[in-house]
Amino acid sequence: MTPSPPPQGRRPALTLSIAAFGTLLVLVDYTSPLTTLSPTAADLGLGPSAQTWVLTGTLVGLAALLLTMGSAADDYGRKRVFGAGAVLLLVSTAVSAAATGPTMFLIGRVLQGCAAAAVLAPTLGLIGHVYPVGPGRVRALGMWGASVGLGIAVGPVYAALLERAGGWRSVYWVLSALSALLIALTVYGLQESRNDRPRKLDLLGVATLAAGASCLIAGLAEGRHGWGRAPVLLLLGLGVLLLALFVLVEARIAEPMLDLALFRSPGFIASSGGALFTGLAIVGLMSYLPMALQKSAGETPLVASLVLAIWSGLSVVSALQARRLATRVSATTQVAASLLLCGIGEAALYGMSPDGSWAHFAPGLVLAGIGSGVLNAALARLAVSSVPADRAAMGSGANNTARYLGSALGVAITLTVAGQATDDRGPRYAMAAGTDHAVLVAAALCAVGAGVALWARIAEGRTPAAAPPPSGGGAGGAGGTDATGSAAASAQRPAVSRG
Numbered sequence: 001m002t003p004s005p006p007p008q009g010r011r012p013a014l015t016l017s018i019a020a021f022g023t024l025l026v027l028v029d030y031t032s033p034l035t036t037l038s039p040t041a042a043d044l045g046l047g048p049s050a051q052t053w054v055l056t057g058t059l060v061g062l063a064a065l066l067l068t069m070g071s072a073a074d075d076y077g078r079k080r081v082f083g084a085g086a087v088l089l090l091v092s093t094a095v096s097a098a099a100t101g102p103t104m105f106l107i108g109r110v111l112q113g114c115a116a117a118a119v120l121a122p123t124l125g126l127i128g129h130v131y132p133v134g135p136g137r138v139r140a141l142g143m144w145g146a147s148v149g150l151g152i153a154v155g156p157v158y159a160a161l162l163e164r165a166g167g168w169r170s171v172y173w174v175l176s177a178l179s180a181l182l183i184a185l186t187v188y189g190l191q192e193s194r195n196d197r198p199r200k201l202d203l204l205g206v207a208t209l210a211a212g213a214s215c216l217i218a219g220l221a222e223g224r225h226g227w228g229r230a231p232v233l234l235l236l237g238l239g240v241l242l243l244a245l246f247v248l249v250e251a252r253i254a255e256p257m258l259d260l261a262l263f264r265s266p267g268f269i270a271s272s273g274g275a276l277f278t279g280l281a282i283v284g285l286m287s288y289l290p291m292a293l294q295k296s297a298g299e300t301p302l303v304a305s306l307v308l309a310i311w312s313g314l315s316v317v318s319a320l321q322a323r324r325l326a327t328r329v330s331a332t333t334q335v336a337a338s339l340l341l342c343g344i345g346e347a348a349l350y351g352m353s354p355d356g357s358w359a360h361f362a363p364g365l366v367l368a369g370i371g372s373g374v375l376n377a378a379l380a381r382l383a384v385s386s387v388p389a390d391r392a393a394m395g396s397g398a399n400n401t402a403r404y405l406g407s408a409l410g411v412a413i414t415l416t417v418a419g420q421a422t423d424d425r426g427p428r429y430a431m432a433a434g435t436d437h438a439v440l441v442a443a444a445l446c447a448v449g450a451g452v453a454l455w456a457r458i459a460e461g462r463t464p465a466a467a468p469p470p471s472g473g474g475a476g477g478a479g480g481t482d483a484t485g486s487a488a489a490s491a492q493r494p495a496v497s498r499g
Helices: 012-031 033-044 048-076 078-097 102-120 123-130 135-166 168-189 203-223 230-252 260-264 266-295 301-325 331-347 358-385 389-419 427-462
Strands: none
Touching: 012 048, 012 078, 012 102, 012 123, 012 135, 012 168, 033 048, 033 102, 033 135, 033 168, 033 266, 033 301, 048 078, 048 102, 048 123, 048 203, 048 389, 078 102, 078 123, 078 168, 102 389, 123 135, 123 358, 123 389, 135 168, 135 301, 135 358, 203 230, 203 389, 230 260, 260 266, 266 301, 266 331, 266 358, 266 389, 266 427, 301 358, 331 358, 331 427, 358 389, 389 427
16 A cells, blocks of 8 residues: 655645645634633633533544544545544634534534644644655654644634734634635645555544543543542543554554554654643643632733643754754653653643742743743644654644643642642632642652653654655655654554654
């Protein structure tokens, strides 16, 4: 099985721009509620549980469908899946903008997660198809990684400013208009790519993964209001059972959606593990930080979003510069070092006080931002180079699935740890103490993730590199060997990556 050759006269820079714009747009959509939740809740009558689902609903759609969309993109057309995601993003943001009550608004948020899955999953496959293996691809993937950080940086600030000017509904109407622009760019700017021989649709795998991920994230969301309740335990147990069934299904069918043999590859483990701990330790804490700044330190939504932008903005800069490390340091080593740097930055956030200044957070956010940017770029490279050339979108989907499952768990852990703190001086001081506990837990999780990536790097050094595939590893393949010596194995065996 080989990927389609790249078309003559292709426009790699345009493909990269559209893929990066789509990525930025879905992350702006995901992070917008960080600074607009209060006015939205007041207008629509969202209770505490419903407010929890404003972010969680999007995570359900993302985690449930990312891997499915990646597999569908490889087999039935990356442009087709990307474009379908753009259409659904337009519809779903319009649904949220026009919502007259909590149910309609939350349905829109879940559909936005489904749309984000369809947009995100094919992006690395689209880029890998038009950029030959080498420095150009490394630079392109670094720019895509920068779009992740830029979306997180822009989202809360964009939402805070637009909410001030036109109300919270204007945030979603503008996103809907930008989605229409993305549709037009997709139709006229992207060229289709897919595998020569599509695999059969893994219906049982799709069903068990979607249902298992949805139950698990729903259980994590509801658990924030009490972990011992029967519905929470039922959802968590059912989610774990269905995900175990998914693994069993993938191990037994001839053409699985996720080839479990890939987990023999240290590069794939570093990619998936690094993405999981990015969600657990970084996204989880940073999603909580704006709320802590507003409710404990008394900052306005705009100031809180600008403080968060120190981290996310620097991640953009460092992702763009990460290509300079590509020929000197392997991607797996970059993942380990970046997670460790993020952990040090998060530990430096310790010491929150209602009487203190936001400037206390600046040094830690600078370190975490630099680490996050290099991490995003390195994970993007590994997601492409650690899978066979014809499964690039599946590699992207697996990487992003791990990231957003980790994010859901990370948010739940952060809120649970922070919520356990008490202080006789009042809730603001209790939240400050809880935030300190949460940053220490996040820093420890970063250290664990760095250890996993370091193990993968050591394992790489002990594993002979696989021969490049006879086709698909050249100029047009999505896998192959990159500038640092990564090698993607043939479709008949797991890939072995040296980052």
